[in-house]
Amino acid sequence: MRPLLIVMSAPSGAGKTTLCDRLLQDYPEITYSVSCTTRAPRGLEEDCVDYFFLTPAAFAERVAAGRFMEHATVHGNRYGTLREPVEEALAEGQSVLMDIDVEGAAQVRAFVETLPAGHLMRDGFVDIFVRPPSLAALRARLDGRGEDSEEAMEIRMENAAGEMARADEFGHQIVNDHLETAYRELVEVIEEAGRAY
Numbered sequence: 001m002r003p004l005l006i007v008m009s010a011p012s013g014a015g016k017t018t019l020c021d022r023l024l025q026d027y028p029e030i031t032y033s034v035s036c037t038t039r040a041p042r043g044l045e046e047d048c049v050d051y052f053f054l055t056p057a058a059f060a061e062r063v064a065a066g067r068f069m070e071h072a073t074v075h076g077n078r079y080g081t082l083r084e085p086v087e088e089a090l091a092e093g094q095s096v097l098m099d100i101d102v103e104g105a106a107q108v109r110a111f112v113e114t115l116p117a118g119h120l121m122r123d124g125f126v127d128i129f130v131r132p133p134s135l136a137a138l139r140a141r142l143d144g145r146g147e148d149s150e151e152a153m154e155i156r157m158e159n160a161a162g163e164m165a166r167a168d169e170f171g172h173q174i175v176n177d178h179l180e181t182a183y184r185e186l187v188e189v190i191e192e193a194g195r196a197y
């Protein structure tokens with residue numbers, strides 16, 4: 001497979017993490033892009049593995065130094081992808097998987113479009129939006145997780161509606177109604193992109 005820059009976005013609860021984890025397991029040639037964030041670690045999350053957990057000041061420094069390929073504020077916290085590890089992985093022939101929000105995805109898309117045809121990041125760019133079957137189904141899934149307060153849930157649902165409204169910006173959309181089917185569709189998109197250029 002040729003190196004790909006894979007960007008996946010979805011409202012939280014759409015099952016994106018499960019799909020990403022499975023893809024990473026099945027394709028050792030795909031590296032997960034570890035993002036920076038100003039939010040606090042949750043549960044068993046580890047620094048440098050799940051995220052680079054930064055203070056707001058450390059995050060702002062990296063913004064000022066132009067070290068981010070994209071960055072955005074999501075649910076009140078800042079998130080960003082450092083340019084360097086992505087470029088390094090691609091240069092080594094690895095594919096990179098970025099799990100980022102729709103705003104970050106739009107920034108990466110705009111950036112790769114400035115690159116000349118033939119550039120690895122431009123030719124290998126694949127953007128995928130994972131949709132829940134409906135907002136009601138998403139709400140039911142998040143309720144099932146039981147992780148959120150009513151207020152946090154409202155914020156998530158509002159955010160989800162906003163993100164779904166931008167789904168058409170993506171080159172590919174996958175509806176995650178049934179996990180096996182969604183995963184098969186994801187693999188098809190990746191395989192096709194990996195051979196197509």
Ligand code: 5GP
Nearest residue numbers: 035036071072074079080081099100101104
């Ligand atoms: P969580 O805090 O639940 O891990 O992630 C919240 C949201 O932030 C998710 O939609 C995730 O895709 C997004 N996100 C994670 N890392 C990045 C990043 O580096 N850049 C952007 N723009 N969004 C990110």
